[in-house]
Amino acid sequence: MTDGLTEIGKIRGHAEFVIALAGNPNVGKSTLFNELTGLGSMTANYPGKTVSLNVGSSSHGGFNFGVIDLPGTYALGSVSEDQAVARRAILEKQADVVVAVVDATNLERNLYLVLQLIDLEVPLVVACNLMDIASRQGIRVDTPRLAELLGVRVIPMTATRGEGITDLIRACRAVALKKEHPLPLLPVYEEGLSGAIKELSDFIGRERFSPPDGLSPRSLAVLLLEEDEEFLARLRGEAGKRVAATVGEIGAVIERRSGEKSGLRVVRERHRFAHHLSRLVIRKNSLDAPLSTTFWGWTMDPVKGLPILIGGLLAVFMLMYHVGGFLSAMFDLFWTTVISPHLRDLVTSLWGVGVLSKSVLWGVDAGLQAAFSVGIPYVLVFYGVLAVLEDSGYLNSVAFLSDSLMTKIGLHGKSVIPFMAGAGCNVPAIVGTRILSNRREKIIACTLITLVPCSARTAIIMGAVAFFLGWAWALMVYLIIFAVTLTVGRLMAVMLPGQSSGMIMEVFPFRMPRAKILFRKTWVRFREFIVLAVPMIVVGSIVLGWLYESEYMWFLTKPLSLVVHDWLGLPEVAGICLLFGILRKELALQLLLALAIIQQGPHIQNLLSFMTKQQIFVFALVASLYVPCLAAVSALVKELGWKSAGMIAVFTIVVAVLVGGTANQVLTLFHPWLF
Amino acid sequence: MITPSREDYLETLFHLESEGVASTTQAIADHLQISAASVSENIKKMAIERFVVHSPYKGVKLTAKGRAVAIDVVRRHRLSERFLVDKLGIKWEEAHREAHRLEHGLSRAVEVRMFELLGNPETCPHGNPVPTLSGKIRDDHSHPLASLNVHDRARIVKITDEEPKQLRYLASIGLMPKTQIRVERKAPFGGAVIVRVGETAYALGNDIARSIWVRKTG
Numbered sequence: 001m002t003d004g005l006t007e008i009g010k011i012r013g014h015a016e017f018v019i020a021l022a023g024n025p026n027v028g029k030s031t032l033f034n035e036l037t038g039l040g041s042m043t044a045n046y047p048g049k050t051v052s053l054n055v056g057s058s059s060h061g062g063f064n065f066g067v068i069d070l071p072g073t074y075a076l077g078s079v080s081e082d083q084a085v086a087r088r089a090i091l092e093k094q095a096d097v098v099v100a101v102v103d104a105t106n107l108e109r110n111l112y113l114v115l116q117l118i119d120l121e122v123p124l125v126v127a128c129n130l131m132d133i134a135s136r137q138g139i140r141v142d143t144p145r146l147a148e149l150l151g152v153r154v155i156p157m158t159a160t161r162g163e164g165i166t167d168l169i170r171a172c173r174a175v176a177l178k179k180e181h182p183l184p185l186l187p188v189y190e191e192g193l194s195g196a197i198k199e200l201s202d203f204i205g206r207e208r209f210s211p212p213d214g215l216s217p218r219s220l221a222v223l224l225l226e227e228d229e230e231f232l233a234r235l236r237g238e239a240g241k242r243v244a245a246t247v248g249e250i251g252a253v254i255e256r257r258s259g260e261k262s263g264l265r266v267v268r269e270r271h272r273f274a275h276h277l278s279r280l281v282i283r284k285n286s287l288d289a290p291l292s293t294t295f296w297g298w299t300m301d302p303v304k305g306l307p308i309l310i311g312g313l314l315a316v317f318m319l320m321y322h323v324g325g326f327l328s329a330m331f332d333l334f335w336t337t338v339i340s341p342h343l344r345d346l347v348t349s350l351w352g353v354g355v356l357s358k359s360v361l362w363g364v365d366a367g368l369q370a371a372f373s374v375g376i377p378y379v380l381v382f383y384g385v386l387a388v389l390e391d392s393g394y395l396n397s398v399a400f401l402s403d404s405l406m407t408k409i410g411l412h413g414k415s416v417i418p419f420m421a422g423a424g425c426n427v428p429a430i431v432g433t434r435i436l437s438n439r440r441e442k443i444i445a446c447t448l449i450t451l452v453p454c455s456a457r458t459a460i461i462m463g464a465v466a467f468f469l470g471w472a473w474a475l476m477v478y479l480i481i482f483a484v485t486l487t488v489g490r491l492m493a494v495m496l497p498g499q500s501s502g503m504i505m506e507v508f509p510f511r512m513p514r515a516k517i518l519f520r521k522t523w524v525r526f527r528e529f530i531v532l533a534v535p536m537i538v539v540g541s542i543v544l545g546w547l548y549e550s551e552y553m554w555f556l557t558k559p560l561s562l563v564v565h566d567w568l569g570l571p572e573v574a575g576i577c578l579l580f581g582i583l584r585k586e587l588a589l590q591l592l593l594a595l596a597i598i599q600q601g602p603h604i605q606n607l608l609s610f611m612t613k614q615q616i617f618v619f620a621l622v623a624s625l626y627v628p629c630l631a632a633v634s635a636l637v638k639e640l641g642w643k644s645a646g647m648i649a650v651f652t653i654v655v656a657v658l659v660g661g662t663a664n665q666v667l668t669l670f671h672p673w674l675f
Numbered sequence: 676m677i678t679p680s681r682e683d684y685l686e687t688l689f690h691l692e693s694e695g696v697a698s699t700t701q702a703i704a705d706h707l708q709i710s711a712a713s714v715s716e717n718i719k720k721m722a723i724e725r726f727v728v729h730s731p732y733k734g735v736k737l738t739a740k741g742r743a744v745a746i747d748v749v750r751r752h753r754l755s756e757r758f759l760v761d762k763l764g765i766k767w768e769e770a771h772r773e774a775h776r777l778e779h780g781l782s783r784a785v786e787v788r789m790f791e792l793l794g795n796p797e798t799c800p801h802g803n804p805v806p807t808l809s810g811k812i813r814d815d816h817s818h819p820l821a822s823l824n825v826h827d828r829a830r831i832v833k834i835t836d837e838e839p840k841q842l843r844y845l846a847s848i849g850l851m852p853k854t855q856i857r858v859e860r861k862a863p864f865g866g867a868v869i870v871r872v873g874e875t876a877y878a879l880g881n882d883i884a885r886s887i888w889v890r891k892t893g
Binding site for chain 1: 704840846849860862864865866867872874877878879880882
């Protein structure tokens with residue numbers, strides 16, 4: 001039953017058995033996945049779903065097996081897409097055995113999901129992870145006792161150190177291959193509910209209604225009493241209708257007796273049983289809070305938290321500026337001395353020295369160089385830092401502090417994470433808005449992210465404004481962009497119907513990030529940048545090169561003049577540069593200088609000799625605000641569809657022209673005092 | 676005749692006041708999702724009609740007259756929800772939207788009949804009390820979670836979110852009636868709240884913290 005998910009079919013080919021990893025967020029599920037599969041993983045998508053599954057294959061202790069990493073969820077229901085995807089993969093038997101990864105430091109909440117899996121009667125092994133952190137916190141988990149109580153194998157593990165992995169694989173293999181279904185003990189719910197479940201499952205059996213997905217009548221009965229929308233909707237046919245009617249009757253009895261709806265009753269009973277189990281297997285000695293917990297508290301403190309945040313942001317940008325700048329220069333040197341000459345030889349040997357070969361060189365030589373000299377240093381460094389902030393848990397503190405501001409612009413604290421990523425490159429940030437739950441939030445977040453200055457735009461602001469006008473002016477550009485972003489967000493929040501779904505986010509004390517995980521995370525994001533953005537940059541550069549080499553671009557000067565010259569006060573040639581910035585943002589600046597030399601002659605030494613400081617400022621501002629580059633637009637199309645992506649693009653042009661023009665008028669007014 | 680728009684304003688003010696939120700023009704605008712400018716214009720008119728009093732620094736307050744109308748609207752809303760869910764089998768989230776239209780059109784006679792038909796319901800499907808025909812509201816002594824102080828312990832009484840999916844999600848992480856919680860931290864300026872449920876700490880946005888009603892236990 002692997003149709004539709006070819007990636008899983010692929011790993012099945014040479015695997016003895018397939019494991020699916022289920023578990024709550026932040027329990028080390030991904031660590032375990034990486035520990036098992038290394039870097040060679042793929043992602044699989046259910047048609048029409050944006051939540052993806054990571055799949056990979058592995059061999060351990062002489063066994064070949066496949067691994068599916070399900071989205072991290074607190075429960076398996078139909079309330080969100082990630083829950084639905086996780087449940088679908090489990091019910092469609094994409095894997096032979098499900099591993100429930102649980103957090104030993106927080107067993108009670110994690111057991112809820114385990115009980116839900118047992119209610120679905122899937123072949124199960126429990127991996128009790130984070131045993132090291134638990135013992136440091138004075139928590140002891142009696143895993144043999146838990147195994148006895150649940151009727152499934154429970155493996156104590158510390159995935160970050162690889163401890164317990166061999167045991168886990170053996171247990172999985174035993175369950176998967178021998179079909180040794182070690183008879184999980186069904187959760188003991190209070191009498192009334194157990195009776196109701198029994199009554200309904202008997203009725204399902206009597207009616208000969210065959211449960212979907214090969215579920216047992218009992219599993220279906222639990223889902224129906226839980227008021228699961230998906231399964232209620234799947235009660236079709238005559239027998240289905242009778243089952244639905246009985247669900248209604250039994251539900252009404254439960255509601256009369258307990259005073260709450262049957263759905264809530266099931267959930268409450270499962271929580272109660274999880275609590276009961278965890279009390280039986282956990283021994284706890286309280287220890288003093290470690291230093292990191294105290295610091296964690298500070299980061300969320302209203303008084304101490306804000307300076308820490310501002311200091312942190314400054315440190316990130318300093319790091320990007322210095323480390324990124326250094327790497328960028330090194331890469332440029334490497335490219336121009338080693339790669340570029342060979343590329344030139346190759347291209348000229350293929351197509352001679354005409355317009356065609358020059359255009360191609362724009363793409364493969366200059367285009368790739370730019371992609372990598374902006375991409376590798378800034379984007380890569382930024383993603384490295386982002387991974388540290390994320391994995392240590394600091395971004396959760398930021399989300400907590402900024403929630404009230406983000407709510408005002410129609411979002412909530414959690415959306416801080418894609419926003420931060422946007423400062424590296426908009427493309428993965430737009431992809432990252434998938435963590436947001438509704439479309440309204442996604443549209444607002446995507447629109448605002450396109451306004452966040454990415455590293456290419458930072459290159460323009462630094463290279464033009466900071467370099468020729470000074471730091472204060474560069475800061476001014478950032479402040480204007482920040483104010484525009486807030487204003488646009490506020491307007492969208494007021495105008496778009498609906499409201500933010502609100503933040504519900506687990507917070508936990510700082511954890512030491514593991515280098516391996518950091519590298520992997522950085523690499524996965526960076527790969528997204530390369531796959532989505534780099535081809536666009538190369539193609540864009542070829543088109544740009546052709547327009548440039550064939551001199552067709554000059555035809556575009558006149559039509560743009562009204563806006564560019566009259567309203568923005570820029571030289572006409574700047575219009576072309578801005579237009580081509582759509583293909584590659586940072587090129588707007590380089591092209592400006594190149595065209596200036598062509599138009600005005602070689603005496604042009606730098607920007608200042610043909611543009612005033614005011615013009616440079618306006619140019620950088622407009623270049624930062626109008627349409628993100630083609631790569632970002634294609635990411636928008638992918639996430640939101642053509643219509644919304646188009647509207648966002650047009651909208652940013654309007655904003656850029658308005659803000660740029662206003663800046664031009666204001667600066668003209670105050671010109672004598674400013675420059 | 677009080678227009679539906681007036682009724683919506685009064686209803687909003689009633690909700691804000693019972694949530695313990697200062698009824699500023701901005702808060703009203705956020706709630707009704709309209710511009711602050713048109714809110715302040717309407718509030719001026721309503722002050723002249725003596726439905727509200729508006730003082731520049733204290734925000735907007737309902738007068739006795741305004742409050743009586745607001746309670747009528749709230750009753751018609753909650754009663755309609757009950758009717759739509761119990762008798763017509765309409766889903767919660769739709770019931771809330773439909774009730775927003777019905778609440779402006781029910782006559783007293785229809786209300787009386789609905790009370791009878793539904794067996795004098797005490798609460799709406801979300802657990803909020805239905806005011807009686809004489810305008811009394813049963814007080815369940817609960818406060819929004821957002822109004823608690825740091826270190827307060829409390830028990831959840833009801834969650835008044837209109838979205839069943841959200842309620843189910845909250846329930847799956849243990850946030851449901853009767854759960855014991857503790858406030859660990861609050862962000863400034865009406866921001867997020869961190870609550871501990873069992874071993875887990877969750878940061879909840881202010882809107883969510885305002886929809887969770889609790890009774891203090893220490």
